[in-house]
Each structure stands twice: as C-alpha cells, then as structure tokens.
Amino acid sequence: GAGVSQSPSNKVTEKGKDVELRCDPISGHTALYWYRQSLGQGLEFLIYFQGNSAPDKSGLPSDRFSAERTGGSVSTLTIQRTQQEDSAVYLCASSLTSGRAGEQFFGPGTRLTVL
C-alpha cells in the first residue's frame, strides 16, 4: 500500500518568503508528527496531531511556524517569513495510534533551503 508522502521534495526559497509543506499520511492513521532534521542533527520534534487536533505545539521553534490538519488526513506545515536557520529537512510521520503504542512511518521529507 501507499506510504507517507510529502511534497514538495525540495524547496528553495528566498529569505522572508512564506512556504507550505504538505504531508499525506497513510490512510487510517490517526496520529501525525512533524520533525525537523538539520545537517548531522537528530530528529527535532515540532508538533503532533491526534485526528485534527494538536495537543502539543511546544516544539514549534517560533510563531512563524504553524501547522494544521484537515479531515484527519492531510497536514500542512507553514513557515512564514523564512529565515536561513529554517533550512533543514522536514519529515512527517504517521502512526496508527499515538505515543507508546505507535510505530511511526516516515515520509521521504522535504528539503528546505532558504537563501
């Protein structure tokens, strides 16, 4: 079956522009996670959704970052007024259940480069 998909795979933008990153989870997966991975760094938690609600937004780096999920499916991560330090690979993962029971399936990521 289809796995987690993300689009675009690569995004180059100029500093100050807004970007939208999209994640299509595996059908039926209720939990959805966003992570950021900078070069040589670990997986930095950003936000997770249970259905359409986001119980924990504590990982979002600043108020320039926001995310939403609609219909319990597709999620969009929006970065406003991008900065060079936002350059990273943004990974999305989905899980049949959340937290302790949840094996996460990762998408291929979106590589964001801010010039």
Place this chain on the structure above:
Amino acid sequence: QQPVQSPQAVILREGEDAVINCSSSKALYSVHWYRQKHGEAPVFLMILLKGGEQKGHDKISASFNEKKQQSSLYLTASQLSYSGTYFCGTEIGDDKIIFGKGTRLHILP
C-alpha cells in the same frame, strides 16, 4: 527532555558487535528505536513498552531498564547493511516521542 545517546559514532568491522545506549532524565513509558540510512527516511526497528523487556529483531535486540530510565540496542555479528544512524526515541506519557541526536554506525568490510 531529549534522551542522551552514546556513543555518538562507532566504526566496526563486519562481524563485530556493538551496543548503543540511550538514557533519559525522566521516567519513561516506552522507548522506540529507528535506523536511518544516508539520504533515506528513518525506519522503525522496535518499541519497548515494559521495564526490563528485551526484544529481538534478527541479530538486533534491545533492553529497557525502566528503573534506570535507560535502554540499550545490541547489534551482534554486524553486517554491512547495519550501517546508518540509530535513533532512540522516548515517550514520557504525553504521547509524543522525543528522539536523541543519534549514533552513527559505520561497518567496514
């Protein structure tokens, strides 16, 4: 809150064994292990849910010491395909998984 992994990197020859450790400053509900190959997405290895539980996956196994808030990943008779970065993720009861910075494993033929 981020778990600490050690070592940061290790180089082995094919057939040798390795242990990767993961420790947390908080009580854990579960520990998750993933492997990421260069340029690819992380792939699930296993979840440990109970204190003292040990799980196996081919020649890769893990233990979880709930009391010590630690987990260890054991790779025995390593194969070239084991190369990659290993991440432990910890869950403290709030339904989110926080990953460590990873351990880079390189296997030489």
